[in-house]
Amino acid sequence: MLLKDKTIVLGVSGGIAAYKALDLTSRLIKAGAEVKVIMTRSAAEFVTPLSFQSLSKNAVASDMFEEPKVWEIRHISLAKAADVFAVVPATANIIGKIASGIADDMLSTTIMATKAPKLIAPAMNTNMFENPIVQSNINKLGSLDGYHFVMPESGRLACGDTGRGKLADIGVIFDEIMRLALRDKADLRGKKVLVSAGATSEPIDPVRFITNHSTGKMGFSIAKAAYLRGADVTLVSGRSTCEPINGIKTVNIFTAEEMHKAMTVLSKDADIIIMSAAVADFRPEFEAEHKIKKGSDEKLSLSLVRNPDILSELGRQYGGRKVIIGFAMETRALIESAMKKCAEKNADFIVANNLKTEGAGFGTDTNVASVIEKDGTVTEYPKMEKFKLANIILDKAVDILSK
Ligand code: C5P
Numbered sequence: 001m002l003l004k005d006k007t008i009v010l011g012v013s014g015g016i017a018a019y020k021a022l023d024l025t026s027r028l029i030k031a032g033a034e035v036k037v038i039m040t041r042s043a044a045e046f047v048t049p050l051s052f053q054s055l056s057k058n059a060v061a062s063d064m065f066e067e068p069k070v071w072e073i074r075h076i077s078l079a080k081a082a083d084v085f086a087v088v089p090a091t092a093n094i095i096g097k098i099a100s101g102i103a104d105d106m107l108s109t110t111i112m113a114t115k116a117p118k119l120i121a122p123a124m125n126t127n128m129f130e131n132p133i134v135q136s137n138i139n140k141l142g143s144l145d146g147y148h149f150v151m152p153e154s155g156r157l158a159c160g161d162t163g164r165g166k167l168a169d170i171g172v173i174f175d176e177i178m179r180l181a182l183r184d185k186a187d188l189r190g191k192k193v194l195v196s197a198g199a200t201s202e203p204i205d206p207v208r209f210i211t212n213h214s215t216g217k218m219g220f221s222i223a224k225a226a227y228l229r230g231a232d233v234t235l236v237s238g239r240s241t242c243e244p245i246n247g248i249k250t251v252n253i254f255t256a257e258e259m260h261k262a263m264t265v266l267s268k269d270a271d272i273i274i275m276s277a278a279v280a281d282f283r284p285e286f287e288a289e290h291k292i293k294k295g296s297d298e299k300l301s302l303s304l305v306r307n308p309d310i311l312s313e314l315g316r317q318y319g320g321r322k323v324i325i326g327f328a329m330e331t332r333a334l335i336e337s338a339m340k341k342c343a344e345k346n347a348d349f350i351v352a353n354n355l356k357t358e359g360a361g362f363g364t365d366t367n368v369a370s371v372i373e374k375d376g377t378v379t380e381y382p383k384m385e386k387f388k389l390a391n392i393i394l395d396k397a398v399d400i401l402s403k
Contacts (some may be wrong), residue, residue: 011111018046036081038062100137122151123165124165189230192271193226198214199212201239214238219235220242223235236266238279272322319346329354
């Protein structure tokens with residue numbers, strides 16, 4: 001119930017994507033928020049206010065149903081109640097009104113009266129979205145304090161056109177609302193967090209490479225949790241099955257050497273460094289210029305050379321000055337080798353998980369981990385969502401930072 005005691009005022013303007021705001025309402029309610037919906041006249045043509053009312057258990061404000069004198073009072077009370085004011089979907093019309101200071105209906109009037117952070121998720125036809133007037137309105141609002149956007153995606157639009165204008169994923173919008181709603185409790189605000197995730201790949205020839213089963217889920221969960229806690233997050237990601245995370249700078253790399261370079265540069269500014277990537281210890285000594293053909297030989301040998309140990313290097317350079325966290329995935333003697341690793345790599349702590357434990361390991365949404373700290377303390381955690389474990393890891397990092 002992360003959003004308990006938070007009020008989200010949700011403005012719904014008139015577009016076909018208005019129905020997706022129902023899903024958003026439901027997710028916000030499930031997260032414990034109080035949701036108060038305001039619909040424009042045209043939004044109510046697409047979806048009935050009753051649907052929002054049923055989900056939110058609150059009356060829906062819409063100028064279609066309100067007496068003007070009640071309206072005057074309600075727009076102020078709603079404006080004050082909002083911890084976050086979201087407009088989902090936002091049409092070119094409502095964006096234009098907000099940017100020009102026009103307040104001629106319930107939604108535009110309330111948004112003008114609110115001091116809450118505003119989150120605008122545009123959705124419209126591509127040509128409308130690309131219209132320089134719409135773009136300049138978005139840029140104008142984006143440059144003002146308190147206005148945040150989750151930009152639309154490209155895709156097939158309801159009108160049949162293909163292009164940019166499709167409402168962003170509701171999960172992404174939900175995360176952004178959550179981040180804004182929790183900004184007062186954001187214990188990583190002002191902190192720079194650098195996370196590595198995914199698998200490195202080591203080329204053999206232009207066609208083949210050596211890699212591992214890492215999907216990046218743990219690292220992406222840490223990056224997302226840090227972002228929601230207010231951090232300025234950079235993610236250095238190798239091969240991964242995860243979608244990019246809105247609001248997080250992501251540097252995509254292929255090889256361990258590329259990850260090494262990126263982490264070396266980006267670590268300079270970081271307060272917390274979390275190496276959750278599965279970095280190949282070795283790479284082929286030479287990458288063949290052309291595809292290796294099978295000849296008559298029954299065997300083929302690859303000569304491998306060591307990759308740099310990024311965590312060790314960063315630990316050596318910044319240990320004690322920045323928070324350094326590593327991971328250890330083993331198939332046996334987990335705690336012993338994690339302890340050794342923590343000391344050798346000069347990390348503050350190591351998050352260790354055994355690949356053989358059910359619910360832990362590659363590609364799962366859960367993990368079963370132990371945290372081994374540099375003073376030798378071992379804490380074992382039960383099976384839990386990777387996102388929850390990410391927050392436990394960050395709690396520990398915040399704790400170390402505060403010391
Ligand atoms: O030594 P081992 O590979 O088990 O250590 C795992 C930890 O070290 C992980 O945090 C991983 O991201 C990091 N690592 C690294 N560079 C390597 C190998 C592992 O930073 N070449």
